Amino acid sequence: MRFAGLSAAAALVLGLAACSGGQGAAPLYPQLLSAAQESIAQKRTRKASAERPPLTRAALNDVQGAYIEVTLERSGIFAYLFHSAERRDDSPGRVVQWRTEDNVTLSLRNGVLIATRGLGGDVVSSAVNVGDGVTGPAGGGQKVHYIRTGDLSERRLALACDLRDLGPETIEIVELRYSVRHLQEDCTAAEGGRVVNDYWVDSRKGIVWKSRQWAGPHIGYLRIRRLTE
Numbered sequence: 001m002r003f004a005g006l007s008a009a010a011a012l013v014l015g016l017a018a019c020s021g022g023q024g025a026a027p028l029y030p031q032l033l034s035a036a037q038e039s040i041a042q043k044r045t046r047k048a049s050a051e052r053p054p055l056t057r058a059a060l061n062d063v064q065g066a067y068i069e070v071t072l073e074r075s076g077i078f079a080y081l082f083h084s085a086e087r088r089d090d091s092p093g094r095v096v097q098w099r100t101e102d103n104v105t106l107s108l109r110n111g112v113l114i115a116t117r118g119l120g121g122d123v124v125s126s127a128v129n130v131g132d133g134v135t136g137p138a139g140g141g142q143k144v145h146y147i148r149t150g151d152l153s154e155r156r157l158a159l160a161c162d163l164r165d166l167g168p169e170t171i172e173i174v175e176l177r178y179s180v181r182h183l184q185e186d187c188t189a190a191e192g193g194r195v196v197n198d199y200w201v202d203s204r205k206g207i208v209w210k211s212r213q214w215a216g217p218h219i220g221y222l223r224i225r226r227l228t229e
Contacts, residue, residue: 057175060228067228068098070106072119073212073221080227081106092138093130106222111136111199111208113215113222121218122148129161136183136201136208139163143187147216157216159187159195171200171210173225178202178209187214205229 066083081098084105088094093110104118114126124146131138140163146154166182178200185197200210210225 055174055227060174063228065228066226068106069225069227070098071223072219073223079104091127091130092132093134106224108208110134110138111201111211113211113213113224116215116219119215119219120148121216123216123219124148124154129163135203135206136199136211137161137163137185137197140185143185145216147218157189159189161185161187169200173209174227180209 068081069078070081071078079100081100081104083096084099085097086094091109093112095107095109095114097105097107099105100118102118105116106113107115109126109128110130112128112130113123114128115124116122126146127142127144129137129139129141129143140161143159143161145157145159147157149155162185164184164186166184168179169182170177170179172178180200180202183199183201185195185199187195187197189195195214197214198212199208201208207226207229208224210223212221212223214220215222
């Protein structure tokens with residue numbers, strides 16, 4: 001169940017429906033599975049752009065465990081990932097890993113992307129500016145990504161970033177509204193190029209409810225939204 005693949009939307013949903021994540025999570029609800037099966041049937045008879053199966057809050061309320069939705073912005077292909085592990089290390093913040101059932105993973109440190117696996121041209125690791133007890137990026141400064149460029153090689157990419165607080169906003173995710181602050185990271189590389197990352201942060205709950213984050217030149221931007229707590 002990779003992000004890149006012919007049955008993109010439907011196959012990813014079907015794969016996730018069979019998995020359970022982390023703290024005894026239940027399979028995803030029948031409504032989502034049914035929508036995916038219908039989507040597959042349509043794709044057998046005609047080519048069509050991938051459409052998201054409809055989500056409702058009533059259905060999400062029956063899902064056990066934490067899930068995120070991740071979209072590859074360039075292609076529109078998306079997947080649902082479950083909370084699979086978390087840890088602390090010598091760097092500030094808490095690392096949470098999110099996973100599909102066939103081991104495509106994203107790792108976030110306090111909600112800031114630090115690694116991907118299984119997408120091709122992956123972010124091997126990252127040094128990011130976060131702080132203990134701070135949700136999202138803690139400030140500007142240097143951000144360093146190590147990008148996979150071949151089977152055994154990687155490239156160091158350093159970015160100089162400024163962090164701006166764009167103020168309070170109210171966002172909606174599947175019928176629920178959240179009061180957040182919109183943080184924006186504006187980054188440039190020494191060799192040229194600009195990256196802009198956005199985070200919608202709920203500091204009270206310690207959750208980045210939504211973000212748009214750059215995952216290197218191959219993957220491009222990821223749009224991430226938290227579906228369940």
